[in-house]
Amino acid sequence: MKRMWSRPGRNVIAHALALILVLIACQTIVPAKADDAGVHVPPFERVQLDNGAVLLLMERHDVPLIAFNAVMRGGALTDPAQQSGMSQLLVHLLEKGAGKRDAFAFADALASVGATIATDADTESTVIQGSFLARDQALMVELLADMLQRPRLDQTQFESLRARQIEFIRAAKDSDLESLTGIYGKAALFGAHPYGRSVIGSESGLAGIAHADLERHYQEQYGADRLILAVTGDFQTASMKRALTQAFNGWRKAAAALPAVTAPARQTGRRVVLIDAPDSVQSYFWAGNVGVARTSPERASLDVVNTLFGGRFTSMLNTELRIRSGLSYGARSRFERLTQPGSWQMSSYTQTDTTQQAIDLALSVLDQLHAQMLDPTALESAKTYVQGQFPLALETADEWARVLADLAFYGLDRGYIDGYGEALDKVSSDDARRVIRERFPTRDDLILVVIGKAAALRDSLRKYGPITEMKLSDPSFAAK
Amino acid sequence: MPLRPRMFSLPALALSTILAMQLDASAAAQPDTQVPGAERIESVTLANGMTVIVWPDHDIPNVALYNWVRVGSRNEVPGITGLAHFFEHMMFNGTSTHPPGDFDRLLEAGGARNNASTSNDVTVYQDWLPRGSLELVLGLEADRLRNLAFDPKVIESERGVVYSERRLSVDDSNFGRLMEQVQATAFLAHPYGIPTVGWPSDIESWKVEDLKKFFATHYAPNNCTLVLVGDVDPKSVIAQIRQHFESIPRQPPAEPIRTKEPQQRGERRVLIEADAQTPLLQFAYHSIAGSDPRLPALELLMRILTDGDASRLHRSLVEERKLAIAADSHIDAGFDPGLAWLFLSLPAQGDLKGAEAAFDAEIEKIRTQGVSAAELNRARNQALADFWRRLATIDGKASALGSYAVLKGGYQKLFDAPHAYEQVTAEDVKKLAVELLRPSNRTVGVLTAAAAASKE
Numbered sequence: 001m002k003r004m005w006s007r008p009g010r011n012v013i014a015h016a017l018a019l020i021l022v023l024i025a026c027q028t029i030v031p032a033k034a035d036d037a038g039v040h041v042p043p044f045e046r047v048q049l050d051n052g053a054v055l056l057l058m059e060r061h062d063v064p065l066i067a068f069n070a071v072m073r074g075g076a077l078t079d080p081a082q083q084s085g086m087s088q089l090l091v092h093l094l095e096k097g098a099g100k101r102d103a104f105a106f107a108d109a110l111a112s113v114g115a116t117i118a119t120d121a122d123t124e125s126t127v128i129q130g131s132f133l134a135r136d137q138a139l140m141v142e143l144l145a146d147m148l149q150r151p152r153l154d155q156t157q158f159e160s161l162r163a164r165q166i167e168f169i170r171a172a173k174d175s176d177l178e179s180l181t182g183i184y185g186k187a188a189l190f191g192a193h194p195y196g197r198s199v200i201g202s203e204s205g206l207a208g209i210a211h212a213d214l215e216r217h218y219q220e221q222y223g224a225d226r227l228i229l230a231v232t233g234d235f236q237t238a239s240m241k242r243a244l245t246q247a248f249n250g251w252r253k254a255a256a257a258l259p260a261v262t263a264p265a266r267q268t269g270r271r272v273v274l275i276d277a278p279d280s281v282q283s284y285f286w287a288g289n290v291g292v293a294r295t296s297p298e299r300a301s302l303d304v305v306n307t308l309f310g311g312r313f314t315s316m317l318n319t320e321l322r323i324r325s326g327l328s329y330g331a332r333s334r335f336e337r338l339t340q341p342g343s344w345q346m347s348s349y350t351q352t353d354t355t356q357q358a359i360d361l362a363l364s365v366l367d368q369l370h371a372q373m374l375d376p377t378a379l380e381s382a383k384t385y386v387q388g389q390f391p392l393a394l395e396t397a398d399e400w401a402r403v404l405a406d407l408a409f410y411g412l413d414r415g416y417i418d419g420y421g422e423a424l425d426k427v428s429s430d431d432a433r434r435v436i437r438e439r440f441p442t443r444d445d446l447i448l449v450v451i452g453k454a455a456a457l458r459d460s461l462r463k464y465g466p467i468t469e470m471k472l473s474d475p476s477f478a479a480k
Numbered sequence: 481m482p483l484r485p486r487m488f489s490l491p492a493l494a495l496s497t498i499l500a501m502q503l504d505a506s507a508a509a510q511p512d513t514q515v516p517g518a519e520r521i522e523s524v525t526l527a528n529g530m531t532v533i534v535w536p537d538h539d540i541p542n543v544a545l546y547n548w549v550r551v552g553s554r555n556e557v558p559g560i561t562g563l564a565h566f567f568e569h570m571m572f573n574g575t576s577t578h579p580p581g582d583f584d585r586l587l588e589a590g591g592a593r594n595n596a597s598t599s600n601d602v603t604v605y606q607d608w609l610p611r612g613s614l615e616l617v618l619g620l621e622a623d624r625l626r627n628l629a630f631d632p633k634v635i636e637s638e639r640g641v642v643y644s645e646r647r648l649s650v651d652d653s654n655f656g657r658l659m660e661q662v663q664a665t666a667f668l669a670h671p672y673g674i675p676t677v678g679w680p681s682d683i684e685s686w687k688v689e690d691l692k693k694f695f696a697t698h699y700a701p702n703n704c705t706l707v708l709v710g711d712v713d714p715k716s717v718i719a720q721i722r723q724h725f726e727s728i729p730r731q732p733p734a735e736p737i738r739t740k741e742p743q744q745r746g747e748r749r750v751l752i753e754a755d756a757q758t759p760l761l762q763f764a765y766h767s768i769a770g771s772d773p774r775l776p777a778l779e780l781l782m783r784i785l786t787d788g789d790a791s792r793l794h795r796s797l798v799e800e801r802k803l804a805i806a807a808d809s810h811i812d813a814g815f816d817p818g819l820a821w822l823f824l825s826l827p828a829q830g831d832l833k834g835a836e837a838a839f840d841a842e843i844e845k846i847r848t849q850g851v852s853a854a855e856l857n858r859a860r861n862q863a864l865a866d867f868w869r870r871l872a873t874i875d876g877k878a879s880a881l882g883s884y885a886v887l888k889g890g891y892q893k894l895f896d897a898p899h900a901y902e903q904v905t906a907e908d909v910k911k912l913a914v915e916l917l918r919p920s921n922r923t924v925g926v927l928t929a930a931a932a933a934s935k936e
Contacts, residue, residue, distance in 0.1 A: 039540065062516065062539060063868050103799070107789035112858045114865030116788075133865055160802060167805040167827040170757040175653040279755035282647045312593070314584045323581065326640025329648055351647060381589035388591020388610035391540040396872040473757070 039391045039421075041414040044404060045237055049249045052225030056404040057240055058232040060397045064134040066233035067398035069405045070144060073226045073258055075125040076197045078217070083209045085201015086217055088121035089158075089165055091128065093214070095119060096157040099146030103157055106143070113139060117147075121199050124261070124338055125409065131398060134234035138243065145247040148227070153218060155211045166206050173472050177277060177451050180477075181286035181347055185449040187478040188273045188468075189288055189343055193264045196478070203475035223254030230404040233397035263340045266290040270446050270465035273479060276454035277472040283355040283452030284347075287362065289441035291344030294337040294410045300423035301431040302335060302439060307382040309333050309369050309440070310346050316365050321348050327358045339410070344440065352453050356460040359450075363443040370442055374432050383424050390420070515871060518895055521881075522714040528730040529702025532721050533881055533891055534714040537874050543614055543710030544878040547605040547621060548886045550705075551698035553676040554600045554737060554815065560690050562678010565598040566642055567694055571605065572596075573634045575627035580634045583620055590616045600672050601770075601814035602886060608875065611711040615720065622724035625704070628695055630688050639683060646677045654756050654927050655823075661750045662925035663819065666764045670741040672818055700731030705886050709878040737816065741766065748923040753930035758805070759826040761835055762925035765916050767820035770813035770887040776863075776900040777908040778820065778916075782809040783859040784851050784909070785822065785842075790858075792842055797824065803835040814887060820916060832926060843917050850910035860901045867897055 044058035072091075079086040095117055096103040110117060115132040128147060132140040172179055183198050190196030198205070227248070231240060267289050292302060303311075310317035310333025321331035331348035346366070350358040393399060394417070407416055448464050450457060451472065461467055468479045523533045552564050572594075574580035587594055592609035607617050650656040660675045667673030677683075706725070708717060744766055768774055785793050786809040793807035806825040812818030826835055870876040885891040893900075 063872050065865075065868050065872065104790060104795065108858070111788045111790050111862055112854070114858075114861035114863070116865075131865070131869060133861075133868070160799070163802070163827070164798075164805050167758060167825075170828050171805065171825055174754075174756045174758050175655040177652055178648065281651045282644065312588055314581070314588050319581075322641055324637065326637030327644070329641055329644040349648065350644060377589075381585075384591045385588045385593075388542075388613065389593055389608070391542050391610075392608055392875075395540050395874070 039394050040418045041403075042400070044232075045241065046408075047241060047245070049224065049245060051223075051249060051251055051253060053227040053229065053248050053251065054408055055241065055244050055248075056228070056230040056408060057237050057244075058230070058400055058404060059235065059237055060232055060400065061234050063397075064234050065397055066132050066134055066137055066140060066231065066235055067396070067401045068128075068130045068140065068144065068229065068231045069398070069401035070128040070130075070148065071228045071230075071405045071409055072126045072222060073124070073228075073409070074221045074254075075122050076199045077124050077194045077259055077261060078221045078256075079197055079201075079205075080213070081192075082205065083213060084197050084205030085165065085199075086205075086209055086214065087126050087221070088200055089162060089206065089209060090214055090217055090221075091119040091121055091126040092165070093153055093158055093161055094128070094147040094151045096161060097152035097154050098143070099150045101146070102152070103154070106146075109139065109143065115140065117143070123195055123197070123199060123336075123342070129398065129401075137235055137240065141243045141247050144229075148222065149248075149251050151218065153211075153215055158211050158214060162206055162209060165201060166203050169200060169203055169206075173277075177280060177282075177284045178347075178349060181284050181449055181451060182345065183477045184273060184275055184451070184470075185286040185288055185345060185347075185447065186343055188271075188449055189267065189290065189447045190264050194259070194261060195264055195338065195340070195342060198477045202477050205476065207475070220256035221254055224248060224251040225253040226258070227251075228405050228408045230401040230408070232401040232404070261340050263293075264290050266441075266445070267447060268445050270444060270448065272461050272465050272467045273447070273449045273470065274454055274457060274461055274467050275449070275451040275470045275472055277451050278453055278455070280352070280452055282349045282351050283358075283450055283457060284349040285355070285359055285362075285451075286345055286347040286449040287359075287446045288343045288345035289445055289447065290341050291335045292337060292439055293339060293341050295412070296337065298431075298435050298439065299337075300420065301427045301435045303386055304379065304382045304424065304427050305369075305432050305435055305440070306333055306335060306344075307386055308374075308378055309365075312382075312385060316368060317346060317348070317362065320361050320365050321350075321358060325361065327354050327361065331362065352456050355450065355452060355457055359448070359464070366440070366443050369436055369440060374429055376429060379427070379429060379432060383427060387421055387424055515895055520714070521891070522718065523891065524718055526701065526722060526726045528726055528728055529700075530725055530728075531705040531885065532718060533705065533707045533885060534712065534717055535707075535709040535877055535881060536712055536714055537709055537877065538711050540874070541611050541711050542874060543607075543609050543611055543708055543712055544874040545607040545609065545617060545621070546707040546878045546882045548705040548707065548882045549603045549605070549699060550601070550703045550886065551603055551694075551734070552599050552601040552814075553674045553678075554671045555698065555734065556671060556674050559682060560686055560694075561674045561682045562642070562676070563682075563686055563690060563694055564603055564698075565676050565678060566638070566683070566686065567691060568596045568598045568603050568605075569638050569642060570630065570635070570691060571624055571628065573638060574629050574631055575623050576629045577623055577627050578620070580631055583624065586620060587613075587617065592617055598676055599814070600674075600676060600812065600818065604882065606875075606878075614712065614717070618720055618724045622728065625699060625701065625725070626728050628699070630691050632688060635688060635691070642677070643680070643683050646680065646683065650675070650677060654752075654754050654758075654760060657754070658750070658752055658760050658762055658925045658927045661752060662762050662764050662923050665748050665750050665925075666744075666766065666819055666923040667741055669739050670816065671737065671739070672741070672812070672814075672816065696731065697734050701725060701728045702730045702733065705882060707878045707882045707885070709874045709881065741817070744921050747919050750923065750925045752925070752927045754927055756927060756929045757828045759830050759832055759929055760925070760927040761804075761824040761826065761832065761839070763822045763839070763922055764819040764925070765821075765918075765922045767811065767818055767916055768813075769815060769817050771815075771889040772817075774908070774912055775811075775813055775888070776897070777904045777912050778811060779863060780856065780859040780901065780904055781846075781851075781909045781912055782811060782820065782822075783862055784855050785809060785846070787859065787862055792846065793822070793824075793839070796842055797835060797838050801838055802827070803831060803838050828929070832928065836924070840919075843913075847910070847913045847917055850913075851906050853906065856904070856906050856909065860904070863901045864898050
């Protein structure tokens with residue numbers, strides 16, 4: 001592939017690594033892209049039940065499918081410090097038996113009608129996504145209500161799932177190093193702040209979770225007041241609303257309060273975390289610092305500048321690391337925007353021998369961003385690109401379900417979608433320069449993470465700052 | 481794939497063998513399988529032999545354009561392995577009218593994104609654009625078919641890019657390493673044994689002459705199928721396409737692939753010792769071509785084995801016996817008979833012998849006892865729901881139309897798919913299992929953790 005050549009069986013890796021891949025998908029829940037060509041939020045109905053649950057209903061009749069996106073506030077934020085992966089494990093366990101069905105009966109009920117349910121945790125939420133044929137909507141409501149309100153949390157299922165989650169992390173270390181840099185990176189960047197927690201957990205964190213801990217976590221962290229449920233697709237709003245109200249209005253509230261999260265501090269200076277993968281032939285590197293929150297009013301400017309810097313194929317970063325030098329198959333940058341400021345990060349990979357050359361080049365591209373007067377043509381190009389790609393992320397019922405839930409989660413109104421094209425149009429060179437100065441770190445303030453052959457890399461990485469070393473086989477993503 | 485976070489699909493997470501109540505009502509309960517808008521599809525063949533298929537869909541103001549070129553690693557020989565894939569990269573790197581970099585720069589400035597992929601059989605070029613950029617994109621697509629040029633400096637840097645891609649997906653991935661070796665072992669004669677990304681020494685040494693010859697042979701309009709889905713009017717877009725593409729001269733067709741893989745007469749095995757924590761097992765059975773009418777039955781057979789938590793291999797090996805952490809499958813459905821793959825990932829220090837024995841027992845069971853009506857119904861419904869999910873986007877429609885048109889005997893067959901799944905009987909599935917899933921018809925790949933092995 002131009003970016004990722006297509007190989008059969010890639011889905012197997014996806015299967016083994018579903019945790020990690022979905023994490024990536026969830027971080028991009030709301031398109032960081034723009035509107036222009038008339039994309040607006042279609043009509044939908046919002047209902048709040050007495051117990052606090054929020055329902056969002058949008059009809060879409062183009063194909064006979066219904067999608068839902070059930071978001072629970074909490075997520076990895078609520079994982080106990082020594083038990084990372086708790087939220088992820090719990091949400092996976094919800095479909096291993098619920099209501100009148102044991103794990104097999106539940107799985108069979110879904111598959112027999114061609115439905116899918118996917119569960120996942122994120123930094124500050126857990127998510128259940130479903131896709132059903134329209135004719136099976138009653139079953140859909142029943143299964144979702146059972147998962148959330150009547151999960152069996154069976155001990156045997158718990159133990160086998162916990163063991164498997166640990167093995168998935170080991171499998172990722174064997175076959176997908178690139179997917180791990182961000183997990184090590186955020187652990188190093190945020191430290192003890194909850195945004196540094198590995199959503200998928202770690203080998204040691206998962207091993208430290210007992211069945212009773214998980215049951216308590218369910219009581220404390222699940223409840224109607226935490227739920228935002230978006231349902232979109234081929235149904236009639238009135239009857240869907242009736243069915244959902246009936247299914248959810250009896251649910252209790254969560255026993256614990258949602259933990260308050262403070263804004264993480266931006267890091268100054270530069271330090272290095274080196275993770276030794278002695279058998280690897282490439283080095284996978286990640287450099288980042290604290291960025292901005294989801295509600296940042298600078299969103300459009302940041303999207304345009306990040307697109308220019310590392311958000312598309314002809315970005316400055318990809319041009320240097322791939323197109324001009326051939327050092328790497330790809331290089332990119334992105335913001336993760338949460339309730340509080342999340343990370344900004346750039347990442348790439350190259351063969352072991354050219355690691356220093358590639359990192360130096362990435363840093364010099366960052367220098368260019370800070371030093372350069374932005375070319376007005378490039379700015380216009382990035383604006384058009386973001387606008388042109390925006391509708392492609394707002395096409396299907398499941399995409400709209402994600403967007404509706406996300407808007408509600410962050411307290412954003414429809415202007416976040418409807419007004420984005422206009423916001424992009426207004427981005428000026430001055431706006432771009434200001435966000436570069438204020439929101440993009442310089443080469444001097446970065447956490448640098450490298451997974452690779454430590455014996456060959458150690459000496460050359462010293463010049464970037466003090467090095468903390470770890471082994472890929474260490475059972476935690478955070479350095480001791 | 482640095483810039484495309486969208487397309488990871490979760491494995492379907494569900495299934496099982498308990499008889500659901502409304503089971504045999506499946507036919508009656510089928511939703512209308514008429515695909516809305518399918519009657520508006522228009523297809524033409526240009527005077528130079530290029531096939532064009534247009535499906536108007538005005539849901540969003542965008543267009544998905546796929547150009548399917550009938551060339552893949554199947555068309556390679558020793559010395560130029562990986563060339564079809566490398567060529568895919570070079571198609572973005574300059575023409576006699578546009579210097580290297582222009583294609584991506586102009587496209588992105590027009591609000592469009594692009595990508596491409598190469599398989600054993602085909603190379604597919606994709607653009608996703610706002611409707612207003614259609615003229616721009618058609619012009620650039622025609623230009624690179626007509627005027628491709630090769631800058632020696634760009635060839636060298638792109639060689640590095642492709643090698644990095646290989647390191648990422650094969651050399652630093654135990655899964656990729658094993659699959660490459662199994663595929664190479666399964667084929668003694670047919671070029672399906674060639675890894676699409678190419679052997680390292682070939683990546684290092686192919687020459688500009690190789691590229692020129694490859695372009696002249698395979699990148700002819702009569703070897704291309706252009707699919708557009710989205711916010712367009714078929715009549716006017718076809719006129720635009722004629723204007724841009726019809727004068728590109730037709731070329732003599734490429735030499736057909738004559739080699740047929742001789743019948744396998746006994747199991748083959750490949751062993752890799754790696755610095756790994758988690759062992760892997762892969763099973764590759766010689767299978768059928770994409771145009772084979774038994775393909776729907778094979779798809780249902782593989783779903784029964786691995787699709788979701790209630791599938792046979794998942795339930796038995798992952799859930800009940802805990803010998804594996806994941807069971808999955810893949811069918812190569814190309815021009816020629818390819819491989820049907822089954823994969824097991826094992827836990828650290830996993831029992832390779834035990835897992836293989838349990839796998840063999842499940843395969844033997846399906847070959848001797850066949851499948852139940854409930855399982856078959858479940859697999860059908862999964863296939864039907866996935867059919868609708870694929871047709872929910874302009875991208876999915878373009879991909880589906882193209883793959884049916886090029887590899888499965890005509891785009892119209894896409895719309896027969898729900899009916900074709902309905903027609904498959906339990907006997908069809910069993911027959912295929914008996915015929916294909918024989919030990920003597922397979923190559924087994926084993927990846928062991930060398931460190932753990934040497935400690936024992």
